[in-house]
Amino acid sequence: MTTEKLRKQIEFIKEIDKIKYIQRRTKLFNSDRRENDAEHSWHLAIMALVLSEHANCDVDILKVIKMLLIHDIVEIDAGDTFLYDQNKNHENTVEEMKSAKRIFGILPDKQAEEFFQIWTEFEEGNSNEAKFAKSMDRLEPLLQNVSNNGGTWKEFGVNYETVYNKKKVIKKGSTELWKYAKKLILDSVEKGFLLK
Template sequence: MAENVKNIIEFLRLVGQLKRVKRTGWVMCKVEQPESVSDHMYRMAVLAMLIPEGKGLRRDHCIKMAIVHDLAECIVGDIAPADGVSKEEKYRREKEAMNHLTSLVDPAVGSELCQLWEEYEEGSTEEAKFVKDLDKFEMILQAFEYETLEKRPLELQEFYNTTKGKFTHPTVQEWVGEVYRQRDGDMADKS
């Protein structure tokens, strides 16, 4: 029993690192107060709660997946494309981290965490595709906020460019359209 509690505390301390791991893209772009991986995962979970009823997605499943999708980053860090790590190597590192994390919790819980992570990585379900859309959407919403807060109009365009035309879910496409409308409006107001 004591060993189980010890492992849970280790798991929680590792996961707590996500509050201190800054998102690499924002650090590289010299954002003044870059969000943490935990911040990103939290807003993704909130976004998942906004799924309209009747859209064929399991809301609770999407919320859980949003919370789990970057869990491995508490060990491997936020690996960005600019880091020069191949997709295969990134996956290998994250899979190893997930195996360690899930070994610290109840086997049934660990299995669920691994399955959610794998499902997201593979994009194998409608929920995984939706959560991948949320991941990209949260990034451009955050870019819009940084541009606005730091008075850096259009300086984070690269984040929009990497997601352009890649959103598949109609609800997320609507949200993306609104971010673009507001961003365009802000830029027009400043000229």
């Protein structure tokens, strides 16, 4: 007989399968295919493992990975907001909060609270772990757009200043990765991938 706790956990696992259908605007490296949220979250988690030595300070890497694996689950209900959207704020929204409460609320109470707290910590971006996790979240699409000769920057007419301002949050998690990212942004202007 299945316990109530296990039933809730399995129900959550089934629910989050929907993240595989959330399409992002950014395309895979050297590809015309758009990335989905599940691919994005997995990629960020691996990036954090590989790049953690470049964090500005010691971080609890397991906590960072948890943040990265769950940060976009809310998009199952709220949808993906393009980082460069001119009409809708990319930051935490009422829709995302409502989605977080619903989806994490499927879990047993203790896990629901933990996931909600981790998601909130990521959104607020104040802890060392959240800063590093956010640097991964901003670095990956930058690398993708560079690999695609401007990708969504060109597609949506995004300029240098906008990219720079959205990406500078990388510095809060890793000054080393920010130096690298700034160089990529400037190189993209020189190559014509990004409008000055």
